[in-house]
Amino acid sequence: MTPVVVPTVTGPAGPTVTIVMVTYGQWPLCRQALEAVVEHTEPVYEVVVVDNASPDDTAERLRGEVLGASVIFNDENHGFGAAANQGAQHAVGRHLCFLNSDAFVTSGWLSPMLKLLDDDPVVAAVSPRFLNMDGTLQEAGYLLDRRAVTRPVGYGDDPEQPQYRFGRTLDYGSGACLLIRRRDFTAVGGFDPVYGEGYYEDVDLGLALAARGRRIVYEPRSTVRHFSGGSSEFGQSTMERVNKNRFILRARWWDAVDSRPFLESLERYPHRLIATRDSTSVDRVLVIGDPSNRTGSLAASIAAQWPTARVTLLHEKASPCAASVPTLLAAGVELVRSDDDVEAWLEARRFHYSVVLLGREDHGRFSPLLARTQPQAMRLLDLRGPTPKGSSGVVSAGDTAAVRAADVVLCASEQDRRFVAEVARNTPSLLFSPVPGKDEIVDAMSHVGMAPPLSRLERRMAGSASARRGSWGHGPRRVG
């Protein structure tokens, strides 16, 4: 059999990524997974394989058919978490990528994930989009509920649907393929071996990172095919271990899971699903309008400034031009079409949003629905947006109801502001440019209760060495 040859990284800085693969039998899948890595990854990585005492000839095959990788052979099965830690201890890359031996990376998988880590020190780990072997979606991130039950997002669906193609913050990333900054992994002590062979070590890791103020993000542009269950057997005893581990996690992280909804009775309580998905996002902004124009760029700007916020853009059926969609999805904006069942859609997100931004033209259609389903949301009215059909474009008495229903009004001119002052004296109005800058957007959003985005200094300090090693126990000391 032709050996799988892992390329050697050239250059003084060594590998950027250490791919850690834990094996336990199933050699054909392991080989296929390694071949996929070699085929689809630019040579900036090293591979560390930890064989967890495979019951078949996997260890022998690793010795004979894999060149260029570091291979560690255990004489007993220590479970995934401990073996993954072992692999991490041999790593020299800045980042670790835990990859299951039944997970197959695809073309261009690594770059988008690496970019997220390199661009933002607050991002500690990145999870790709997982597909089943038949091409359907396996998961676009996982949900974690109040009982610490997990549930994949979108299992079996078409992976190209927009709701699975925008990046967002996750509670945790599946250990089947997880790119993580090595210093953050080290800082939380790696995977906790207490979970043994029954899952949940990745959930624990995610919650530990979040407790340190780090984010785990979903990157849909990176795709990995996963032969679910190929690297483990799932029987009654596994279920018992899973349940035992669930209780351990629940007891350990009760403060993080206790305020979550239950993922049950979803037909009766559909809002629980979306509330669980967005439980890491305190700021949730619903933008209504056309993604191809100013509304789209506003949504993208908000998502860029507040990466932890959930920004949803509700648009008319077939209204976005093809070019704007990928940009918005890449910015982390959730795109939803307001077709005939918009009422049901809003009902399924009852009380979900903290802010709603809409233009004059949408007030008439959406105001009663919003009043019923999102009465808690602060409402931003954009008077610069498209005008209602038949309107002259000048703000007039016809806009009175929209202005009165708004908490803050974004105005195009002083004349608009005078109008707002006349019809709703206590409603703040802000002058807003046609293409608003960062400061204008931050100012507008602060008027509807959103905290300012993380400053560059805060990001830098969050990623600094002192943060990695934790406090010295007595907080900062005043000097001088």
Added chain:
Amino acid sequence: MAFAPYGQDHPTRLDGGEPAAPLGPWSAERVAELADRLDCVVVTGDGLVGRPDADLAGCYGVTKDEMASRSPSRFFLRGLAPLEHCCPVIWHAVSLAGEPGEALAAALVGALTDRPYVAVSDLTSKQWLEAAGVDREIVLLPHPALLASRLFPSSLIEKRLEYLRVMGWYPPDGPALLVQGDGSLAANVQELAAALETLAAELGAAGIALLQAEPCRGDQHFADALADALTRPPYRLAVVGVEDVAACVAGSVAVVTSSSALAATAMSYGCPHGRTGDPGRLEDGIGPGRLLALQEELDASFDRVARLAKDAAARAGHGDGGSDLDELVATVSALRRANQVQGRRMAHERVVLADQVTDLNAAYTAVLMGKDGEIANQRHAIELQTAELQRSQALLEQVSASAGDLSARLSAAEAELAALRATRTFRWAAPAKSLIARFRRSAR
């Protein structure tokens, strides 16, 4: 920024994924570049001065020539001379690798005399510096590893110790006697092995664990030799990070080590410790009061370094608000956390409210459906009754119509009979009919 001879240019598995910036090869240009870029430099480390550069080659996997050509020791000793008036260099918790010779002594005197702060981490280094002719204040500090117990949260230590146990690198059922030694001790392991086994038995240790904490100093060589000499196979801690070192020290019954850093770590965790060359003489773990006093000495020294750095930054025109900025960021961070907690609580309450609204809607619908059902039932009953009534009426009408018809026919028949009785034939035949009837009755 932290600097090391290679740093990011040569990351290692011990850097925790956080390699330092590379110092690069020593040159006047590099010195000028660093002096221009930095406000202040702090040199720190064990055995940093008086050690040949080539000795560091093993740490990085490079040749001795390559390492010698980079001359990192020139940075350690001479700092940024002759530009230290622009960028002061401080020695903090430095120790010397050996007694300085004549040339090194002269270099030390030249380098240290005008530095704003010189602090060493062991008494011998202080004495060597004084003997070399360094005539200035030399502060003697406790070893900075005394702060180890403050550096790592106890949850992290427990987690890593559990991991070491799961991997079979540390006794699963009790504390170990932790042993570390450098390569120079590898030749005399036979006696040492016996002494360690006796000590482990006396202390009730669950086993002996051999730690390779300082790979650059031949720890593996020592551990291999000692493992062969012990009568029972020891636990081996070969590939470990700093967290693991702290974890196994914290979990051990005693530590026998040749490393001053490891001994200080043991003190930090209140663990008895001894020198590898003389394991029979264990020093008891220091009490919390003494530990606190030593840690406060270190804190005061760090504060002094911070103050000097702040002054240097101010002189360089880079502001003096560093610590204020730290406090501001900490305050903002606390506010953000509070905002997050409050936001999550509100989101949770909204979900609960949405559940309640759903339940109320369902109940309302059920009530509506219930009332509708009652009305429908009544309507249905009325409809049934109405239909029944209509059927009865129709029947009555039919019966009435039949009765009318019968009545008419009866009247017609009566009229016809009356008419018939009124005829002459009937009247004449009447006596005969009566007679016949009487006759028939009597015949019966």
